[in-house]
Amino acid sequence: MNSPAIQLQGVVKRYKFFTLDNISLTVPEGEVMGVIGPNGAGKSTTIRILMGLVHQDRGEVRVLGRSMPADQVAAKRDIGFNSEDMRLYGPMTIDWHLRFARSIFPGWDEDYATLLLKRFGLQREQKVKGLSHGQRVKAALLTVLARRPKLMLLDEPTTGLDPVARHEILRELTSAMAEEGRTILFSSHNTQDVEQISDRITFIDRGRIIDSMDKEKYLDRWRRLRLEIPSGVLVPAVRGVVGIKQQGRLAVATSSAFDDELPGAYERAGVRVQRVETMTLEEIFVANVERSREEVDA
Amino acid sequence: MNATIIPQLIRKDIDLYRNFVIGGLAAGVVSILLILFGRGVLGLIGIISLFITMIVFASLVTGQCLVNERKHQTLSFLMSLPLSALQYTVAKLASAFVLFLVPWLVLTAAGTWIVMVSPAIAHGVLPMFLSLCLMIMVGMFLTCGVALVAESEGWFVTATVVVNVSYNFVWIAIVNTPSLAKDLKGPTPIWSATMLSLIGGELALMAATIGLTLWLQSRKRDFI
Numbered sequence: 001m002n003s004p005a006i007q008l009q010g011v012v013k014r015y016k017f018f019t020l021d022n023i024s025l026t027v028p029e030g031e032v033m034g035v036i037g038p039n040g041a042g043k044s045t046t047i048r049i050l051m052g053l054v055h056q057d058r059g060e061v062r063v064l065g066r067s068m069p070a071d072q073v074a075a076k077r078d079i080g081f082n083s084e085d086m087r088l089y090g091p092m093t094i095d096w097h098l099r100f101a102r103s104i105f106p107g108w109d110e111d112y113a114t115l116l117l118k119r120f121g122l123q124r125e126q127k128v129k130g131l132s133h134g135q136r137v138k139a140a141l142l143t144v145l146a147r148r149p150k151l152m153l154l155d156e157p158t159t160g161l162d163p164v165a166r167h168e169i170l171r172e173l174t175s176a177m178a179e180e181g182r183t184i185l186f187s188s189h190n191t192q193d194v195e196q197i198s199d200r201i202t203f204i205d206r207g208r209i210i211d212s213m214d215k216e217k218y219l220d221r222w223r224r225l226r227l228e229i230p231s232g233v234l235v236p237a238v239r240g241v242v243g244i245k246q247q248g249r250l251a252v253a254t255s256s257a258f259d260d261e262l263p264g265a266y267e268r269a270g271v272r273v274q275r276v277e278t279m280t281l282e283e284i285f286v287a288n289v290e291r292s293r294e295e296v297d298a
Numbered sequence: 299m300n301a302t303i304i305p306q307l308i309r310k311d312i313d314l315y316r317n318f319v320i321g322g323l324a325a326g327v328v329s330i331l332l333i334l335f336g337r338g339v340l341g342l343i344g345i346i347s348l349f350i351t352m353i354v355f356a357s358l359v360t361g362q363c364l365v366n367e368r369k370h371q372t373l374s375f376l377m378s379l380p381l382s383a384l385q386y387t388v389a390k391l392a393s394a395f396v397l398f399l400v401p402w403l404v405l406t407a408a409g410t411w412i413v414m415v416s417p418a419i420a421h422g423v424l425p426m427f428l429s430l431c432l433m434i435m436v437g438m439f440l441t442c443g444v445a446l447v448a449e450s451e452g453w454f455v456t457a458t459v460v461v462n463v464s465y466n467f468v469w470i471a472i473v474n475t476p477s478l479a480k481d482l483k484g485p486t487p488i489w490s491a492t493m494l495s496l497i498g499g500e501l502a503l504m505a506a507t508i509g510l511t512l513w514l515q516s517r518k519r520d521f522i
Contacts, residue, residue, distance in 0.1 A: 048522060053377055055519040073380050081378035087371040089314060096313070103306050104379055140375065 004062070005029045005151050005183035006050060011059030013045055020045050020207045023059070027185055027200070029150075032177055034198030034215070035187040036285050042207040043187040044083065047155045050185070051081055064151055077105070080149035084156040086140050090129035094122055094139050098146070105147045113146035120168060134165035141169060145176055152176070152184045158193050170196055191282040201281070203288050210292040215281070222284045223258035227251040228272040236269040238262060242291045254279075254287045303381055304389045311363050311393035318362060322355040322401035330408045333416075341418070349430065352405055353465065356438035357458045359397045364390055364445040365454050377522060387446055387515040391508060394442050398435065406431045422484030425493045426472055432497060433468060436504045437461040443511035472496075 006027035013020040020042045027033045037043045048054040050063055052072025061068040066075040088097050094117070102108040117124065120138040128136060141157060154173075158166045174197055176182060188194050194201060195215065202212040211218075229235055229249050240257035251271075255262055263273040279287070312319075329351055332344025367373045367390075376386065406428065413424045444457035472478050478496075481488040 051378070052382075053520075053522045073382050073385070076378070076380040079378075081374075083374050085371050086374040086378070088375060089372055090370065092314065100306070100310055104303055143375075144378070 003029050003065075005031075005064055006033075006185060007060070007062040008046070008049075009060040011046075011049060011056045011061060013049060013054065013056050018042070018045075018207060020049075020056075023207075023209055025202060025209060025212065027183060029183050030181050032184045032186065032197055032199045034194030034201045035185065035204055036189065036191055036194050036201060036281075037187070037204035038189055038289065041204045043204060044155050045207075046204070047081075047083070047153050047185070047187060050153055051076065051079065078150040080144035080147050080152040082141055082144045082152075082154050082157050084159045088128045088136065088140055088143075090127070092128060093124065094126050094128065094142075095124035097128070097139065097143055098124070101143045101147065107148050109146050109148050112148070113142060116142045116145060116172065119172065134161050137161060138165065138169065141172070145172060150181060150183065152182070152186075154184065154186045156188050157186070158188060158190060166193065173197055191280070191285055195281040203285055203292075205289045205292055206296070208292070211288050218281065218284050219278065221255075221257055222279045222287070223255045223262075224277040224279055224283070225253040225255065225263065225266070226274040226277065227253055227266060228274050230270060230272070233270040235271060236265070238265045243287060243294075256288075256291075303379060304385060304392065307376070307381075307386075307389035308393045308396055311390075311397065315359065315362050315397055318355070318358055319397055319400050322351060322358075323404060325351040325355075326401055326405040326408070330405070330412070333409075333412055348405055348409060349434070349465075352402060352431065352434045353437070353462055355401055356398055356434055357441065357462070359394050360438060360441045360445055360458070361454065363394050363397060364442060365451050368449060369451060373522060383518055383521045384512065384516045386521075387512055390446060391439070391442055391511065394438065398438050402431065402435060420483045421486050422481050422488060424487040425489055425497075426478065426482060429472075429493065429497050429500065430465070430469070432500045433465065436500050436507070437465070439504050439507045439511075443507045446511055447514045 004026045006025065008023050008025045011020065011023040018040070023042075023046060025046075035043050035046070045054060049056050049061055050068065052069035052075070055069050063075045064078050068075060098113055102110065120135070120142060122131075122135060122139055122142070126135075128139065131139060137157060144152065152173075158169055161169065170193060173184065173186070177184060177197065184197070186194060186198065198215055200213065201215050201218060203210045227235065227250070229246070229251055231249070235244060235246065235251055235253075238253070240255045240259070240262055241253045242256045243254040245252045253266075258276075263276060266273050326348065329344050329348035332340055332347065334344075336344050367376065381389075409427055409431070410424065413419050413427055414421060440461050441454065441457045445454040448454065473482075475492065477490060477492040481490060481493070
């Protein structure tokens, strides 16, 4: 494993109606971590803590080897941050923003900025107030990408975009990942976007991390089993099954640790396994959230 | 403190709000022309509009430069830069000061010149004129402090109203202070101990406002 670009250890942040509860997360250098969670799950708070904009009440935060929020100024020289609610200055042109960013970041790549302008279909002399939402997001992302940051923290950057704009932005992020050592933490409630570019995925809900692992492991381990239950037979509790929904003689079992032995366990108990289905990341996410909420509520 | 990015932030605000400075100067020039060439009521209107220009400009600068950063959601962009909350505060106070200083200096200098050359105005009024100009700058810093610390447009508007109304009370207090009032109509400016105390108090209030704003901002745990 590479040295960590992000390390959160036991991080707690309390608000009146929300608590980010004991968050521990490590993102190795060069990895793309997708953070998926419903609205109000704590994704933005986590990213703001990583940026030093919100101070944790407890716990340790290190970003690119620097302690946050104490060393935020030095750390932010190598961080590219973009959030859904970020806006550029309406009366000014895109070129003005690029010149402003260039005056601050010595590593600014003007050739790359020009290339991105072309790819995103933007003109230097366009004023921000005349841009569509998608163009504004692209322009903001351009000011981040052309800095060539070591770490990119992206808080729902694709929210509210049309499919073409989303595709263009994800393509650029994928291309940015090709650069060695570049780490990306990407939050979204759109599982498709996260699935497309992430190496690892973390699910977060109600201020808690409920699961975190390699994307491929999620897709390998989670399965849905369609069961037929003969009369007089009870559905047995099977290890690795996190939820069962039964309606009459039919049931759907969701497994978070599927292996080839699992259908056999049902068959041995007299339950017929009709089908084993793979699950999309969105289905895995929803099942994970439901399981976590049931555990908390119990 | 890493100060390197602060000049860029001040330049950014000058770029963004230079039209307001030009507008403030233009309004000030009209006031000065009214004082110079207007007779009777027009001259009086010129004097009043000179102060109103400064007061309105102070509110505009604070509103545009500080409140709009949060209101227009450009603060996230700014805070993604290598910048701490304290450095942001220093940059914003400096930007507001620089933007306000240009018309303030021009109007204060022009007002001083008019007082000294106009045969219709007693030279003794100069210390009071300068103390009132300085008071408007103090008011600008007070509203800046409230806007930065409270992070609320409502509080900013309240502070602006309170500060602007308080100028009237200060004016009334000066006119009704015998040791100051007696010098107003004199042929030469007199820097009495009371007047120097007033100016000293204004400078102290300005320094305290800046210091308190920086201290409160440095203690903030959540910036966005």
